[in-house]
Amino acid sequence: MRTAYRVETVRAAESALMARLPEGTLMNRAAAGLAAACAELLRPGLGRRTVARVVLLVGGGDNGGDALFAGARLARRGIGVNALLLAPDRAHPAGLAALRAAGGRGLAVADIAPGALTTLLGRASMVVDGITGIGGRGGLRPVAAELAERVTASGAPVIAVDLPSGVDADTGEVRGPVLPATLTVTFGTLKPGLLVDPARQHAGDVRLVDIGLRPLLPVEPDVAALTPAEVAALLPRPTGESDKYRRGVLGVAAGSARYPGAAVLTVGGALRGGVGAVRYAGPAHAAVIARHPETLVSPGTPAEAGRVQAWVAGPGLGDHPEAERVVNEVLAADVPLLLDADALRGLDPARVRARSAPTLLTPHAGEAAALLGVARERVESSRLTSVRELAERFGATVLLKGSTTLVADPAGPVLVNETGTPWLATAGSGDVLSGLAGGLLAAGLAARDAGAVAAHLHGLAGHAAPMPATASGVTDALPTAWQSLTG
Ligand SMILES: NC(=O)C1=CN([C@@H]2O[C@H](COP(=O)(O)OP(=O)(O)OC[C@H]3O[C@@H](n4cnc5c(N)ncnc54)[C@H](OP(=O)(O)O)[C@@H]3O)[C@@H](O)[C@H]2O)[C@@H](O)CC1
Numbered sequence: 001m002r003t004a005y006r007v008e009t010v011r012a013a014e015s016a017l018m019a020r021l022p023e024g025t026l027m028n029r030a031a032a033g034l035a036a037a038c039a040e041l042l043r044p045g046l047g048r049r050t051v052a053r054v055v056l057l058v059g060g061g062d063n064g065g066d067a068l069f070a071g072a073r074l075a076r077r078g079i080g081v082n083a084l085l086l087a088p089d090r091a092h093p094a095g096l097a098a099l100r101a102a103g104g105r106g107l108a109v110a111d112i113a114p115g116a117l118t119t120l121l122g123r124a125s126m127v128v129d130g131i132t133g134i135g136g137r138g139g140l141r142p143v144a145a146e147l148a149e150r151v152t153a154s155g156a157p158v159i160a161v162d163l164p165s166g167v168d169a170d171t172g173e174v175r176g177p178v179l180p181a182t183l184t185v186t187f188g189t190l191k192p193g194l195l196v197d198p199a200r201q202h203a204g205d206v207r208l209v210d211i212g213l214r215p216l217l218p219v220e221p222d223v224a225a226l227t228p229a230e231v232a233a234l235l236p237r238p239t240g241e242s243d244k245y246r247r248g249v250l251g252v253a254a255g256s257a258r259y260p261g262a263a264v265l266t267v268g269g270a271l272r273g274g275v276g277a278v279r280y281a282g283p284a285h286a287a288v289i290a291r292h293p294e295t296l297v298s299p300g301t302p303a304e305a306g307r308v309q310a311w312v313a314g315p316g317l318g319d320h321p322e323a324e325r326v327v328n329e330v331l332a333a334d335v336p337l338l339l340d341a342d343a344l345r346g347l348d349p350a351r352v353r354a355r356s357a358p359t360l361l362t363p364h365a366g367e368a369a370a371l372l373g374v375a376r377e378r379v380e381s382s383r384l385t386s387v388r389e390l391a392e393r394f395g396a397t398v399l400l401k402g403s404t405t406l407v408a409d410p411a412g413p414v415l416v417n418e419t420g421t422p423w424l425a426t427a428g429s430g431d432v433l434s435g436l437a438g439g440l441l442a443a444g445l446a447a448r449d450a451g452a453v454a455a456h457l458h459g460l461a462g463h464a465a466p467m468p469a470t471a472s473g474v475t476d477a478l479p480t481a482w483q484s485l486t487g
């Protein structure tokens with residue numbers, strides 16, 4: 001797992017580690033890793049014998065200290081380094097002294113004429129952002145924001161120290177101006193803001209520098225992303241003993257006269273999710289059997305459908321004459337249940353909490369907002385907080401769809417899926433995901449794993465599908481995605 005820890009936990013681990021080591025060791029390790037990453041990016045330019053010039057943006061905290069010590073290392077290699085000090089009286093004294101001793105310059109931003117600043121930034125091979133790290137609060141303050149804007153306008157690549165300045169490390173929220181980076185060099189551990197949108201989008205590539213923190217961090221992270229190997233290990237595989245019931249039978253209650261396609265896509269996703277069989281119950285049975293002849297179909301409601309190991313309900317229920325009854329029946333079924341789309345409308349938390357079998361809810365931001373009674377923008381800007389709130393309120397696992405899909409249980413780490421692509425924002429794509437995750441539930445995966453594995457596969461299939469991707473194309477690409485994971 002790629003794991004991320006919130007600031008409070010990082011600080012506790014850092015102080016425990018610092019207490020065992022000579023003063024300055026951690027910052028020295030951080031600066032060494034940062035300087036190495038910068039030098040690597042500068043090398044192609046140096047190969048052409050252009051003069052490398054680095055500009056450091058230095059805030060009043062230790063994030064600025066990291067930038068200054070890294071700058072000193074670069075200056076010792078003959079690189080021209082100018083540090084722009086946002087708070088000159090508070091710039092890390094030892095860091096500034098090291099930079100100056102190595103031949104670099106420290107300049108108070110307030111003392112630089114606008115024209116000179118433009119020239120300095122225009123000539124920079126790269127800008128190192130040490131304005132704020134884990135000590136940053138809210139969006140950048142006006143002077144820092146103005147500087148950030150000028151840096152962005154200069155077009156120079158930005159290397160963020162620990163975090164892009166202006167993002168919230170713990171929540172991934174962006175509450176004001178921020179300086180977007182090409183590369184973020186982070187220390188000791190990832191922070192949630194490096195995995196969760198919208199902050200993640202400002203981080204560029206992320207490189208983790210080991211400063212020896214790992215053994216002092218708790219086992220359980222706050223946010224994590226499964227690696228491809230971990231996803232592969234969770235995929236259900238039939239054994240010699242398998243029959244369709246042991247592999248799992250999924251019930252699908254989706255689609256309606258108006259939206260038969262939703263039933264077809266949900267069943268398609270399930271069949272590609274490694275399930276033993278799919279029972280479809282509802283008005284779109286003819287469309288389902290025409291497209292997926294291996295489906296066991298019936299026109300009735302879930303209670304009449306026969307034995308299943310999990311249910312998916314919701315996609316395209318639309319004008320289904322018995323939509324309410326369908327949702328009531330699957331809620332009453334004592335098997336894992338995935339609720340999506342129309343089944344989420346007006347869903348009563350108490351009814352979900354009362355279930356004895358696991359429940360997985362798969363809202364997009366709009367549906368999540370309706371369930372929480374907040375504006376959609378609030379969910380989009382506070383995705384991590386929102387998904388946790390929903391999981392807590394419903395006592396269920398919640399998969400919040402979006403650019404980075406999040407999967408939360410009422411407690412424990414939130415899983416982030418990193419394989420998504422904007423191409424998946426296409427009609428019916430969510431129905432495929434529901435079927436896929438439902439199939440994994442029926443195969444016996446825990447709700448959190450089913451959600452995370454489905455999101456991962458769905459993302460890979462979104463990349464593998466012919467462009468421009470359609471939901472059917474994504475379904476058809478699922479075996480390719482599966483094979484890319486299992487070799
Ligand atoms: N601890 C360790 O072991 C290690 C820590 N390391 C490094 O230390 C970093 C944390 O350092 P930190 O705690 O000094 O906080 P930091 O991120 O520099 O920010 C505080 C400064 O920013 C300012 N400021 C705040 N908000 C602002 C805003 N919106 N806009 C503008 N300015 C704002 C704030 O001003 P103030 O509020 O005090 O007026 C203060 O001056 C960490 O991310 C990592 O890089 C590494 O060396 C590895 C070992």
Ligand SMILES: [K+]
Pocket residue numbers: 063129130131132133160161162163164165
């Ligand atoms: K920074």
